[in-house]
Amino acid sequence: MTKPGSQKIAIIGADGQLGSDLVPALKGHEVVPLFWPAFDIVKADDAAGVLRRIRPDVVINTAAFHRVDECEDRADLAFAVNAFAVRDLARTCRALGAVLIHFSTDFVFDGEKGFPYLEEDCPGPLSVYAASKLAGEHFVRAYADRAFVIRTCGLFGRAGCLEKGRNFVETMLFLQASGRKEIRVVCDQIVTPTPTEELAARVAALIGTEAYGLYHMTSEGSCSWFEFARAIFELSCGDPSIVIPVDTAAYGAKARRPAYSVLENGRMRKIGLAPFSLWRESLAAYLKDKAGEKILKPR
Numbered sequence: 001m002t003k004p005g006s007q008k009i010a011i012i013g014a015d016g017q018l019g020s021d022l023v024p025a026l027k028g029h030e031v032v033p034l035f036w037p038a039f040d041i042v043k044a045d046d047a048a049g050v051l052r053r054i055r056p057d058v059v060i061n062t063a064a065f066h067r068v069d070e071c072e073d074r075a076d077l078a079f080a081v082n083a084f085a086v087r088d089l090a091r092t093c094r095a096l097g098a099v100l101i102h103f104s105t106d107f108v109f110d111g112e113k114g115f116p117y118l119e120e121d122c123p124g125p126l127s128v129y130a131a132s133k134l135a136g137e138h139f140v141r142a143y144a145d146r147a148f149v150i151r152t153c154g155l156f157g158r159a160g161c162l163e164k165g166r167n168f169v170e171t172m173l174f175l176q177a178s179g180r181k182e183i184r185v186v187c188d189q190i191v192t193p194t195p196t197e198e199l200a201a202r203v204a205a206l207i208g209t210e211a212y213g214l215y216h217m218t219s220e221g222s223c224s225w226f227e228f229a230r231a232i233f234e235l236s237c238g239d240p241s242i243v244i245p246v247d248t249a250a251y252g253a254k255a256r257r258p259a260y261s262v263l264e265n266g267r268m269r270k271i272g273l274a275p276f277s278l279w280r281e282s283l284a285a286y287l288k289d290k291a292g293e294k295i296l297k298p299r
């Protein structure tokens, strides 16, 4: 039995980076965690069958195929996970009368604007990944009658990004610990690193409201990936000079990325949700937490 005021919430990808912080953030609710491969959104009929049995009030979808460069060669898989499976999920949620919460990306923009993007700004995807995520957004709008679509950016969380192996913070620390003398990081893509813990808290605050629609949710402030990498070493007492700036052309990634994809949290502010911290403050808190964890771990 669900307690009065609490909702039954199915979390798809509950062991992922964001999913792992959503589970504790929703502790007042009845949470049903769902894990790949037992629950695979691409297998639409099976997924719908499981959700029919659970009968959730809310379905949160954190699943994505988001190895951006790999998506260029695997467009079928990118669209299967990020678009068509989202379409099927949206249809299922509508049939069950469930609210759908779905995540999208700053990469839907082309980066030409040069100042923060609002929810109303026109997207211009530059890659297969970005196009597939934008298609997912459109499918949610087309098929789910009660849904939140949340665009975010540069996630870092304690669980690390499962899809990509590690999040950016952990990758930097790992490369340093494995003896790298220098780490090349792009200096001409401007983003906003965002902690999953703060994002999960805002998702929890949205549940129960009827303020459906599209939201931008990122930390305050912005930086290049190079500046982010330097901050990781500055704040963890490492040597920031290990980080070498390179431009996008020299770095030579397969997929195109926006040069500027800072999001303005316009709608979130309008409905009165608490603002995010500055990215550097939440990075400091994340690193402090990690250091404490290391000390507490039994040897």
Ligand SMILES: NC(=O)c1ccc[n+]([C@@H]2O[C@H](COP(=O)([O-])OP(=O)(O)OC[C@H]3O[C@@H](n4cnc5c(N)ncnc54)[C@H](OP(=O)(O)O)[C@@H]3O)[C@@H](O)[C@H]2O)c1
Residues within 6 Å of the ligand: 012, 013, 014, 015, 016, 017, 018, 019, 035, 036, 037, 039, 040, 041, 042, 061, 062, 063, 064, 065, 066, 081, 103, 104, 105, 106, 151, 152, 153, 154, 155, 156, 160, 161, 162, 163, 164
């Ligand atoms: N990470 C970022 O920097 C970033 C930036 C902007 C937007 N976003 C968006 O934010 C969302 C969450 O990202 P995240 O970093 O938390 O990702 P993540 O750590 O990779 O978590 C995704 C979760 O979904 C599961 N999953 C993958 N494919 C699935 C499928 N077909 N069916 C069911 N579950 C599946 C994964 O399981 P396995 O790992 O076992 O496959 C994992 O548990 C995604 O929509 C992503 O596009 C992320």
